[in-house]
Amino acid sequence: MTIEAPSRRRAIEDAASGLFHERGYAATSVREIARVLDIQGASLYAHVSSKEDVLWSIVDRAASAFEAAADRGKAAAEGRPPAERLSALVRGHVEVIAADPRLASVFLSEWRHLSAGRRAGILERRDAYEAPFRDVIADGMATGDFTPTDPALAATFILNALNGLAAWYRADGRLTAGRIADHYSDLAVRTLTEDHR
Amino acid sequence: MTIEAPSRRRAIEDAASGLFHERGYAATSVREIARVLDIQGASLYAHVSSKEDVLWSIVDRAASAFEAAADRGKAAAEGRPPAERLSALVRGHVEVIAADPRLASVFLSEWRHLSAGRRAGILERRDAYEAPFRDVIADGMATGDFTPTDPALAATFILNALNGLAAWYRADGRLTAGRIADHYSDLAVRTLTEDHR
DNA sequence: CCTACCGATCGGTAGG
């Protein structure tokens, strides 16, 4: 049975993100993707133009999800103290990962297999995405809410900590996404607050 | 010119870790590794028994480097307060990564391409390596030095933050390894110390 | 979405 194009395309991307997440893009063959969908490898090409095209759709969708979360986080915490603004960004980031760890992990780990142009585009978007993290840290340092440190390095430290989640999060794991978000936002904010005992 | 076996073997591993780090294990061919050494692809097999064998040597060596650093860190900070013990572990971890980011990054990212048995062994060693991080956090919570939190989750947060370094550290970068180690150990310890203002 | 097929490349071996 032939399935309508848009949902079939999406089903291909879902099967692919599962495999790319588990084995990596380069170690996954188009025939393995097709096998998940119970069709022939060559039949995939009725819906996608290349293997890289599938990777690109996944990566682009993940990037958009992170961007949208950051926009919501910024809007929700606008005018609030730096710690709350950082917390909102961290929560948004964790939620995107927990909502679809395979999508996030492909975005975070497999973008290097994109063509040069797309790779450069993703790197730019990642940098733009990270800017508000750096900015809120710098703001917090300026207001005295945060300990003086290197804002770019602190942002990288925090984002790397959060991104690790994509590799190990399981929806049926010990901790719910909400609890992880609570803990992670506490850990992230504390990273920047001096111990005054 | 034929080169003596042990150093040649090591040269192969070095070339391979560079390529595995850049493109990933699955996307690197044995011919590319050989090309770096200016020999034929088939000639590699005079020194190694398989491509996976090369990966294994790299991963095993990296694992040993982390284990040795943790042992040194534990010994150096024995009997000291939790914050200092955690700091010693963090510094050791950062130093291993900075000493050879390609080695560390292959260990951290490419172990899933190992055979099932070796993969399981590495997972066990990783868990054993992380135990002292969890333990010192739990100790610090017991003594009241650290804020109550989930020790395993906090250890994962910190280790994920540190591991990100393997992907972006450059010896000729903006910050020296020493400065990064300073900042990272501060950030890591602060993660666990409450703001008491 | 299938069958049949393509050239290219893969990891690895034989035999020097």
Place this chain on the structure above:
DNA sequence: CCTACCGATCGGTAGG
């Protein structure tokens, strides 16, 4: 360490 070669698999196309 080289030349010559192996079967298997790769991403992708033609033509229905």
